[in-house]
Amino acid sequence: MPGKTVPEEAAPGKTVPEEAVPGKTVPGKTVPEETTVPEETQAAAPGDLQEHFEATIARGARIEPRDWMPDAYRATLVRQIAQHAHSEIIGMQPEGNWITRAPSLRRKAILLAKVQDEAGHGLYLYSACETLGASREELTSLLLAGRQKYSSIFNYPALSYADVGTIGWLVDGAAICNQVPLCRTSYGPYGRAMIRICKEESFHQRQGYELLMTMMRGTGEQRAMVQESVNRFWWPSLMMFGPPDADSPNSARSMAWGIKRNGNDELRQRFVDMTVPQAEALGVTLPDPGLRWNAERESYDFGEPDWSEFTAVLRGEGPCNAQRLAHRRRAHADGAWVREAALAFAGKTALATAGADHD
C-alpha cells in the first residue's frame, strides 16, 4: 500500500484494501449497486486469509477496517451501510417540512433537535462506510444519481402535523427494532455507529409518542388527525423490515457473515408485539382487521402488507420519490459554492501560515 497506512479503526478513505490507491475506490470493489457481488465472481482468496476471516466471524469477534475480507462481504456492507446512511439523510425531509410550522417553541426546538440527530446518524454511517474504502463524494453521487437506495418509508409524505408524532412513534420505533441487533453486527465500525444511533433513537420515539398522547387529549378533530395519520403509516412501517425472508435472497448470506443477526419476519413480529399495547394505551386503532392475539404463539397475528406497493415504491413509484431526490440534489448543488469557498479559504490560510513561518 503506497504511502501512509492508517490505524485500525481510524481512517478510512485511505484505508482501502491493499491494492487500492488511497482516496480512490477500486472499481468493482465498493460496488454500491443494488445487488451484491455474486459469490462466484470473488477471486479465490489466499486460503489462510479466508480462513482467518471465517474464524474471526465464527468466534463472534469483529472484523476491523484493515483486516482482509472477502470482496462480497465488503460490497454487501458498503451497500447496506450506504443505504442506511442515505435513509437518515433523506429521512430528514418529511419531518423537516414541519419545523417552521410546529405549534410552539417547545415543539419546534424538539423537532429541530430530532432532525439534527438524523443528520448526525447519516454522518456516523458515512464515516463507517468510508472505512471500507468508499469515498463520501462517491456515495453522495450514487445517491443523487439514484443508483443507491434509501428506505422506502421516506417516500411517503408527512401531510399533517400528527405525522411528526406518528413518524417518531412508528417509523423510529421500527428503525429501533432493526437497529438494536445491528449493534452486534460483525463489522466493527458499523456496530459502533449503531450503538451511538440507538442511544439517540429512544428520544425520537418518545417525543413522537408524547406528541400523539397530547393530541389524543385534545379535541375530537385532533384525535381524528392522529388516527388518520396512523392509518397511513402503519403498513409502510411494517414494510420497513423488508420483504418476507423467503423473498429476501441475500438475507441468509448476511446472517452467515454476522452482518444481520435476525430475519426480516422475526423483527417485524417483534415490532408488532411491541406496538400493539402502545396503540391501545394511546387509544388508536391499528388498521389491520387480521390483528389479534395468538395465545398459542404468545404473539400477535397480523395481516400481510401489500408487497406490490412496496416494490412499486422501490421502483421509484412512491408518492414522493421524485420530490425527495430533487430536493437532495438541489441542496447539494446549492451548497457547492460553500464547499469550494471553504477549501479556497483553507488553502489561503495554509499558504499564509507557511509564509509567516519563513519570515
Place this chain on the structure above:
Amino acid sequence: MTEWPLYEVFVRGKRGLNHVHVGSLHASDDQMAIRNARDVYTRRNEGVSIWVVRSDAITASSPDEKDPLFAPSGDKVYRHPTFYEIPDNVPHM
C-alpha cells in the same frame, strides 16, 4: 471538485479519561474539523475535550493478528505477575 479532507475525531468523555477515537468527518481545515466534531459527536455532552487529526497523518500497524509486529511479547510470560509463585501465607502481595 475536490472533497474536503478526512479527519479522525477523538473525544475525552470526562476529566480523568483518555481521548477515545469516535469516528471521522470531513472539514476544510482544522478549525472547522473541531466545530464539526462538536456538532456530530458531542450533541449530548459526550465530551470535555476534542482532538482532530487528518487521517492521512496517521501511521498504523497492520491489524492482522498473525503480524510479526506483536510476536516479541508473545513468549514473555515473565512480564505478568501470575508467572511468579508466592506461597499463600505471604500477605499483601
